[in-house]
Amino acid sequence: DAGVIQSPRHEVTEMGQEVTLRCKPISGHNSLFWYRQTMMRGLELLIYFNNNVPIDDSGMPEDRFSAKMPNASFSTLKIQPSEPRDSAVYFCASSFRQGGPTQYFGPGTRLTVL
Amino acid sequence: KQEVTQIPAALSVPEGENLVLNCSFTDSAIYNLQWFRQDPGKGLTSLLLIQSSQREQTSGRLNASLDKSSGRSTLYIAASQPGDSATYLCAVGNSGYSTLTFGKGTMLLVSP
Numbered sequence: 001d002a003g004v005i006q007s008p009r010h011e012v013t014e015m016g017q018e019v020t021l022r023c024k025p026i027s028g029h030n031s032l033f034w035y036r037q038t039m040m041r042g043l044e045l046l047i048y049f050n051n052n053v054p055i056d057d058s059g060m061p062e063d064r065f066s067a068k069m070p071n072a073s074f075s076t077l078k079i080q081p082s083e084p085r086d087s088a089v090y091f092c093a094s095s096f097r098q099g100g101p102t103q104y105f106g107p108g109t110r111l112t113v114l
Numbered sequence: 115k116q117e118v119t120q121i122p123a124a125l126s127v128p129e130g131e132n133l134v135l136n137c138s139f140t141d142s143a144i145y146n147l148q149w150f151r152q153d154p155g156k157g158l159t160s161l162l163l164i165q166s167s168q169r170e171q172t173s174g175r176l177n178a179s180l181d182k183s184s185g186r187s188t189l190y191i192a193a194s195q196p197g198d199s200a201t202y203l204c205a206v207g208n209s210g211y212s213t214l215t216f217g218k219g220t221m222l223l224v225s226p
C-alpha cells in the first residue's frame with residue numbers, strides 16, 4: 001500500500017497565481033480530509049468528504065479556496081488567487097469510516113506564496 | 115468550540131528518561147482522543163487511539179490515559195530513546211464523522 005499520495009511536495013508561487021494541490025487517498029478509504037498547518041495556528045481542518053461528497057467546509061478560510069473530489073481516488077484543493085498568508089503545509093488524510101476513526105496522513109505539500 | 119492545549123510546547127531530555135506529555139481539551143463531550151507523531155518534513159502517524167469509554171491504551175513503551183471529566187490526557191513514554199525525537203500531537207475526535215481538533219504539539223528532543 002503506497003499510503004496517501006500528495007503532489008506536489010513543494011510549491012513556490014507568486015501572489016495572485018492559481019495553486020492546485022492534489023491528493024490520492026488510500027484505496028478503499030471513503031473519507032478524505034484536507035488540513036493546513038502553520039506555526040501560529042497549528043493543524044486546522046479545512047474540509048472533509050465522505051463518499052466523495054463534501055460534508056463540512058466550514059474550515060475553508062474564504063472563497064479563494066475550493067476543493068473537489070470527482071471520484072474516490074482523487075481530490076484537489078485550489079487557491080485562486082493565492083496570497084502570502086496562504087503559505088503553509090497542506091495535508092491530505094484519508095480513513096475508512098466503518099473501520100474506525102484513525103486517519104492516515106500524506107506527506108504534505110509545502111506552499112510558499114511570494 | 116473545542117480547544118486543545120498541549121504542555122509543554124518543547125521538551126529536551128537525556129536518553130533513558132521516562133517522560134509525560136500533557137493534553138487538555140475544553141469540551142468533554144468527545145468521541146475519542148488520539149496521539150500522533152510528526153517527524154520533520156513528514157506527515158502524521160497515529161500512535162494511540164483512546165475511545166471515550168476507555169481510560170488508557172498502551173503500545174510498547176507508550177501509554178496514553180484519558181480523563182474525560184477533567185478534560186485531560188497524558189502520553190507517557192518510558193525509557194526514552196533518540197529515535198523518539200519528534201513532535202507529538204494530541205487530537206480530539208468531536209463527532210461520529212471523526213473530525214479532529216488538534217493541539218499545537220509538543221516538540222520532543224531526546225539526547226544520546
